[in-house]
Amino acid sequence: MTTPGSDLRVGTRFVIPAGELAERFSRSSGPGGQGVNTTDSRVELSFDVARSPSIPESLRPRLLERLAGRLVDGVLTIAASEHRAQLANREAARARLAATLSDAAAPPPPPRRPTKPTRGSKERRIAAKKRRSDVKKSRRSRYDD
Template identity: 50%
Template sequence: MLQISRTLAIPDAELVERFLRADGPGGQHVNRTESAVELRFDVALSPSLPDDVRERLLTRRDRRLTDDGVLVIQGRRFRDQGRNRDDVRERLAEIIRGALVPPKKRVATRPTRASKERRLAGKQQRSRIKQGRGKPGAHE
């Protein structure tokens, strides 16, 4: 059971773990052990997730999310399979915790007169700098 918050938990049956050989340090031992972990969680079909959380997760622009709505997280940070397993589970929990809080609505604001004047003054200054770069007498 992966505990996300006090009210939300994901059963282990919904998590699919696959172990693979990791690259990186480890000497000859790295060629024989499957210490990297690939965790798959089907966001689209998960009965554990509330609908609003599922919608927020599916609308995220995350390259780890497949077209079928499966979140794939790979862990090969550590040389130990158990630590990599804990790492990917914690990363999944953080992603879901981020989707628990609804985003704040953006309040449209207008730029102040002073900020418009500062912007225009900066543009004029930049224009004068660029005009000074030409050949002498060319811009007169």
């Protein structure tokens, strides 16, 4: 786990310097009693994906395409408020940001090679349809026709 204020490692792909991350704190909802009204424990971690010099140029288009629905003017924002402590929320937000960027930077899966059903699978399918047809036929009364 990374500590707040240090660089953020995104898998084995790249490292984001702490200076490129912007943190904003606000009041969190949820458990905490009276302390929840006075403590700014919610963390919003922002990272400029579109203009960051730490992202390799070969990865930037893939990241922008895969994160398109989550970006606002090229900036990815992660919010964490599940813990009572601000430090724990900062660590959770950093971990979530690293996981999100790592998933988006992953190479695309190999293309699927189309296959045809085997002769045996076709025969089994037809046999099952025939059995089902026979069951339905046997349930019909003589007077339905």
